[in-house]
Amino acid sequence: MIETPTKKRDEAVGKSQRGTEESVAVKWILISVALAFCVVFLMLPLVNVFVQALAKGWSFYWAALTHPDSWAAIRLTLLVSAISVPLNVLFGFAASWAIAKFEFRGKSFLITLIDLPFSVSPVVAGLMFVLLFGLQGFFGEWLDARNVHIVFAVPGIVLATVFITFPFVARELIPVMQATGTEQEQAALTLGANGWQTFWHVTLPSVKWGLLYGIILCNARAMGEFGAVSVVSGHITGQTDTMPLRVEKLYNEYNGQAAFAIASLLALLALVTLGLKTLLEWKQARDYRAASAASIPGGTP
Amino acid sequence: MSIELRGVTKKFGEVVAVKNVAFSVREGELMALLGPSGGGKTTVLRMIAGLEMPTTGDIFIRGQRVNDLSVQQRNIGFVFQNYALFKNMNVSKNIAFGLKVKKWNKAESQERVAELVKLFGLEGLERRYPQQLSGGQRQRVAIARALAPKPSVLLLDEPFGAVDAKIRQELRDWMVTMHHDLNVTTVFVTHDQEEALEVANRIVIFSRGLLEQVGTPREVYEQPSNEFVARFIGVMNVIEPEVRNGVARLGELEFPTHGVEEGQKLRIGFRPYSVQISSDLTAYRYRAILRRTFFLGVLLRVELELPSGLTIRARMSKEEYAAHALEDGSEVSFQLRNYRVLAREAGALPPESDLTYSSPAGFAENI
Numbered sequence: 001m002i003e004t005p006t007k008k009r010d011e012a013v014g015k016s017q018r019g020t021e022e023s024v025a026v027k028w029i030l031i032s033v034a035l036a037f038c039v040v041f042l043m044l045p046l047v048n049v050f051v052q053a054l055a056k057g058w059s060f061y062w063a064a065l066t067h068p069d070s071w072a073a074i075r076l077t078l079l080v081s082a083i084s085v086p087l088n089v090l091f092g093f094a095a096s097w098a099i100a101k102f103e104f105r106g107k108s109f110l111i112t113l114i115d116l117p118f119s120v121s122p123v124v125a126g127l128m129f130v131l132l133f134g135l136q137g138f139f140g141e142w143l144d145a146r147n148v149h150i151v152f153a154v155p156g157i158v159l160a161t162v163f164i165t166f167p168f169v170a171r172e173l174i175p176v177m178q179a180t181g182t183e184q185e186q187a188a189l190t191l192g193a194n195g196w197q198t199f200w201h202v203t204l205p206s207v208k209w210g211l212l213y214g215i216i217l218c219n220a221r222a223m224g225e226f227g228a229v230s231v232v233s234g235h236i237t238g239q240t241d242t243m244p245l246r247v248e249k250l251y252n253e254y255n256g257q258a259a260f261a262i263a264s265l266l267a268l269l270a271l272v273t274l275g276l277k278t279l280l281e282w283k284q285a286r287d288y289r290a291a292s293a294a295s296i297p298g299g300t301p
Numbered sequence: 302m303s304i305e306l307r308g309v310t311k312k313f314g315e316v317v318a319v320k321n322v323a324f325s326v327r328e329g330e331l332m333a334l335l336g337p338s339g340g341g342k343t344t345v346l347r348m349i350a351g352l353e354m355p356t357t358g359d360i361f362i363r364g365q366r367v368n369d370l371s372v373q374q375r376n377i378g379f380v381f382q383n384y385a386l387f388k389n390m391n392v393s394k395n396i397a398f399g400l401k402v403k404k405w406n407k408a409e410s411q412e413r414v415a416e417l418v419k420l421f422g423l424e425g426l427e428r429r430y431p432q433q434l435s436g437g438q439r440q441r442v443a444i445a446r447a448l449a450p451k452p453s454v455l456l457l458d459e460p461f462g463a464v465d466a467k468i469r470q471e472l473r474d475w476m477v478t479m480h481h482d483l484n485v486t487t488v489f490v491t492h493d494q495e496e497a498l499e500v501a502n503r504i505v506i507f508s509r510g511l512l513e514q515v516g517t518p519r520e521v522y523e524q525p526s527n528e529f530v531a532r533f534i535g536v537m538n539v540i541e542p543e544v545r546n547g548v549a550r551l552g553e554l555e556f557p558t559h560g561v562e563e564g565q566k567l568r569i570g571f572r573p574y575s576v577q578i579s580s581d582l583t584a585y586r587y588r589a590i591l592r593r594t595f596f597l598g599v600l601l602r603v604e605l606e607l608p609s610g611l612t613i614r615a616r617m618s619k620e621e622y623a624a625h626a627l628e629d630g631s632e633v634s635f636q637l638r639n640y641r642v643l644a645r646e647a648g649a650l651p652p653e654s655d656l657t658y659s660s661p662a663g664f665a666e667n668i
Contacts, residue, residue, distance in 0.1 A: 183385035186352060189372045190379035191399035192450060201398070205389035 049267050052260035064261035069238045073246035073262070076154070080242060081222040084161040088218050089211070092169025100177035111174075117166045125163050126231025129156055152234030157242065160228040165218045172214030176207045212280060216273045224266055302364070303328045303454055303486040304349060309358030311344050311510075318344045320510040321358070326454075326503075331480045332488045333497035336507035337533070342490045343458055345507070349488065350379045350456050363453055378447030378485075380457040384439045386431035392442050393418070393427040399450035417445040420482075436464040437472055448485065457489035461496060473500050494534050498522065506530055528570065528643045537570045538613045539643065552609030553587055556640065571640035573602065576615035578635045580625035585636040589613075594622075594629055603627075605635060 054061055064070060095114060099107060117125065131137050133150040143150060150156045184206065188198040204211075226244040233240040241249065243262055250259035304326040311319040319341040326332045334342040347353040349360060351372035360367050367375050387395050393414055400410040418424055421441045431439060440460065447455060460476065461469045477500055480487050491497050497504045498518040506513040506521060506529075513533075514526040525531035528539070542551035549556040549567045556569060579585055589605035592612070601622050603615050615635070627633065 183381050183383065184387055186372075187379070187381060187385040187387070187446075188398070188402075190350060190352070190377060191402060191446070192373045192376075193398070193402040194373060197402045201402075202387055202389075206387075208389075 046267055046271075049260055049264050052256065053264040055260075056257050060257060061261050061264075064258035065265070067258070069241065070246055070250075070258070070262055072238045073241045073243050074265070076157070076241065077223050077243040079154070080158055080161050081219055083158050084165055084222045085215060085219050087162055088165050088169045088222075089215060091166070092173050092211075092214060092218075095170040096173035096177050099174050100180075101182055114167050114170050117164050122164055122225065122227030123231055126160050126228035129159055129163070129228075129232050133159075151232055152236065152240060154240065156232035157229050157240065160232045161222050161225055164225050164228050165221050168218035168221060169211070169214035172210045172217070173207055176210035180206045209280070213277065216277055220270060220273055223269060302326070303330070303362070304488065305361040306345070306349075307359045307361075309345070309348065309355045309360060311341070311348060311353060312356045318510050319348070319355075322507075322510075322512045323358075324505050324512060324515050326486060326488055328486055329484045330486055331477070331500065331502045332486075333501035333504045334488060334490045334507065335494060335497040335504050335533075336492065336513075338492055339509070340492075340507040341510040342492075342505075342507045346456050346458055346488060346490050349454070350377050351375045352379070376450070376453050378444075378450070378452035378455040380440075380443045380447050380455070380460060382459040382462050384431075384443035384463065386439060386442060386446070388431055391428045391430050392423060392434070395431070395442055396446045396449050398446065403450055413449055417449055421445045421479075437468045440464065440472060441475075444479070448483070452485070454486045454488065457487070459491060460489050461491070461493070469496075476500060498534070506533065508533070525641075528568070531570055531641070531643065536573050536614060538573065538576075539568060539570045540611070540613075541566050541568055543567075552607050552611040554607075554611070554637075556642075568643040569640050570643045571637050573614045573616035575638040575640065576605070576613065576635055577638055578603070578605070578615060578617060578621075578625065578627075578633050580627060580631060580633055582632060582634045585634040587635050589633055589635060591627055591629060591631045591633055594627075605633065 053064075065074070095110065098104070099111060130151050132139060133143060133156065134140050135144060135151075137151070140151075150159065184202050185198050188202045193201065223242075224244060225242075226248070229242055230245060230248075233242065233245060235241060235245060235249065237249070243266055247259050247262045247266070250256075250262065302325045306325070307323050309319060309322045310317065322341075322345060334345055336342045344353060348355050349362070351367065351370060351374075355368065362375060362377070387398065390398065396414045396417055397410055400413060405413070418427060421444070423438065423441060423445065426434065426438060431442070434442065440463075444455070444457075444460075461472055464472060473496060489500075501518060503515065503517050504521050505515045508529055514521055514530045516524070521530060521534050525534060531537045532539070540551050540554065542549035542554065542556060544550075544558055544561045544563060544565045544567065546563075547558060547561075549558050549561070549569065556567070558567070561567065577585065578591075582588065587607065589607045591603055592606045593604045595602040599619060600616055601619060603617065603622075604612055605615055606612050625633075
């Protein structure tokens with residue numbers, strides 16, 4: 001009776017070894033499938049964007065980018081992200097700090113609320129702002145009387161973008177902050193650090209990777225947002241067209257190469273952020289390895 | 302006095318975590334705050350540090366009232382239970398942090414860090430990050446970091462809680478040595494009575510937010526001020542004999558009494574080491590059967606069963622045990638070298654939560 005489990009275990013070991021041998025084929029099939037998907041759905045379209053953009057040569061490409069209306073779209077996109085990303089960093093910090101470090105009533109409601117932009121269609125988000133601030137909207141007349149224009153103007157685009165990118169920084173920071181807890185900060189206080197020193201030397205470094213990742217995602221979305229911005233912008237060429245809107249407009253005007261030229265900039269942005277993220281991760285890993293290598297002679301007691 | 306607490310009470314909402322506690326720590330002392338979890342000892346430590354504010358009462362550090370001083374202004378060193386090392390900084394930077402925020406100049410700061418690294422045996426580990434250190438190394442870094450800005454007192458929350466049993470002993474020895482060398486007033490929190498007895502100069506015992514006793518390890522062990530302390534520090538046999546014909550009796554055991562009413566019950570306690578055992582059945586007054594033996598290293602714990610069915614615990618050395626050729630089932634004779642009357646009436650002792658340090662009434666040493 002006692003031998004039976006031992007025997008079974010041996011069989012199990014044998015099976016798992018055979019399983020390993022068999023899985024070589026499975027491994028290659030899985031890798032091929034994943035790779036094929038990446039090539040067909042990610043690499044090909046991306047390469048195509050650049051090929052199409054440069055189809056008529058560099059001079060045409062340059063001309064398409066420096067066209068006054070396109071240039072205005074690029075500037076507007078940069079402006080919108082330059083406003084909405086810092087706002088979201090500020091909000092993300094406040095929200096994640098509150099959620100991770102304090103206990104208060106309505107905490108779970110706040111977490112749900114932060115996720116709202118993920119669950120609302122961007123078009124609906126845009127419409128909300130039109131209904132609030134448009135001429136027929138809730139505050140429309142009051143604002144119009146004071147000559148404040150939000151919808152079909154830059155403030156509306158910023159508002160819509162902030163709304164859409166709302167969760168990115170907070171979502172990245174909350175788990176990191178919760179994992180870190182408050183002990184390191186208390187330790188800093190006992191060592192004589194003031195609030196600012198504690199934040200700068202302890203809190204920020206411990207969440208920097210999460211924060212950076214949040215900013216990268218937030219920025220990419222802020223520059224690339226189409227739906228919500230499309231509803232509130234009014235598509236005034238040279239004034240309220242952001243890059244994605246400009247791409248659509250050029251494409252609809254059968255100006256494919258110019259459309260792809262602007263699109264290539266957005267694609268480039270994606271590649272740069274990806275490269276930046278990889279570089280930062282690599283650097284961090286290198287620091288860590290260097291520290292380990294340097295301390296090997298010390299040994300462990 | 303290095304630290305003094307006067308009538309300190311701390312409430313968290315309706316819950317009273319610490320109730321009217323007063324004690325003081327002398328300059329250079331190594332003091333343990335001991336008690337079961339939830340006893341309020343960590344809250345007391347955090348109030349001394351300024352991480353919690355007392356609801357009422359005053360705290361003094363080196364004669365200065367610190368109630369209104371923030372954590373930063375109190376000049377204390379605090380070591381957290383899980384060390385709370387800065388994960389993004391290496392060992393040197395962790396130790397130097399307190400100096401950096403206090404604007405020490407670079408040369409002095411480097412010198413101080415080097416001094417501590419050497420003192421704490423951390424050479425070669427300066428560039429390591431906390432996650433690359435062993436538990437014992439982390440603790441040493443945490444203490445070095447706390448001591449770097451030359452605090453007036455060092456406070457440690459369960460310093461041995463986060464390391465495994467094997468290196469705990471090593472760390473205890475190391476802490477005693479460190480304290481001896483540096484002579485910094487040190488207060489540490491522990492729930493382990495053995496640890497407190499072994500490491501501390503004096504012990505403050507808490508239970509349910511109340512201070513039960515302050516004393517040297519020897520005092521709290523040999524003269525516990527109440528039953529809680531007696532039971533918490535070491536093992537104690539507690540019995541409730543009834544007084545008949547002027548003698549308190551339970552089974553075979555008899556205790557002389559003075560001025561206790563007939564029919565009253567007493568609570569009597571005696572330590573296992575007070576039980577003297579012999580294989581010579583005529584040597585002592587009482588008879589018992591040795592039921593079970595527990596090997597504890599140098600000492601053995603034995604359980605004696607009296608003819609009446611009463612079971613008591615005793616302690617004896619390995620040599621003694623061998624000399625009397627004892628084994629489970631042996632018949633032995635024994636006597637009690639000393640015992641304590643814990644309360645005049647069984648059940649007369651107030652519940653634990655109402656015990657106070659100032660009521661050691663009726664704790665006379667008999668015999």
